[in-house]
Amino acid sequence: EDKVVQSPLSLVVHEGDTVTLNCSYEVTNFRSLLWYKQEKKAPTFLFMLTSSGIEKKSGRLSSILDKKELSSILNITATQTGDSAIYLCAVAPFQGAQKLVFGQGTRLTINP
Amino acid sequence: DGGITQSPKYLFRKEGQNVTLSCEQNLNHDAMYWYRQDPGQGLRLIYYSQIVNDFQKGDIAEGYSVSREKKESFPLTVTSAQKNPTAFYLCASSIVTGAGYNEQFFGPGTRLTVL
DSSP: EEEEEEEEEEEEETTTTTTTEEEEEEEEEEEEEEEEEESSOOEEEEEEEEEETEEEETEEEEEETTTTTTEEEEEEESOOOGGGGEEEEEEEEESSSSOOEEEOOEEEEOOO | OOEEEEEEEEEEOOOOEEEEEEEEEOSSSSEEEEEOOOTTSSSSEEEEEETTEEEEEEEEEEEEEEOOOTTOOOEEOOOOSSSOOEEEEEEEEOOOOOTTTOOOOOOOOOOEEEO
């Protein structure tokens, strides 16, 4: 059974701190790994990673995939209160269908 | 504006009633999906459809039904057979292209509460 596990499940830090969120997976025929941010309602897309070792970056957020370790990390530097959200990791197995398997999510709280 | 709309935002249902959640997209996406989100469990796939008049069960399809009569619309019915329907329901859509993967875009969700 395909499985995605995120850690930690919950994290509270102060504004300005740097955080690292983890995602590990066990899927047959890995295709891509995706990160989403969910503030209140609709998850919004952050990154899609397909190749190992190549960092994707957007402002203060960055992510990298390690196919050997079957994992990915999401880094947020100089955190702001607006970064408070649930961060979801999902993996797309290569099954011919555009399905995603989601992890439980990490709830990140940034205190001023 | 292109996007995905879901209605209603909040829905209250008595036990034993069927309810239908609406999902519409004007992104011209071929594929549409329904997920359920419970606290601490992430998103779980209920049903998905890659083409009109065709759909497949996801991981937790029992007690739910769908239809895909139009490309733009993918309504979800929560039947009385669903034992624990109180949850947040998210609809998503994506394009479908060959062997590559394309990200899913999500609607704002419907919060269903069974009284």
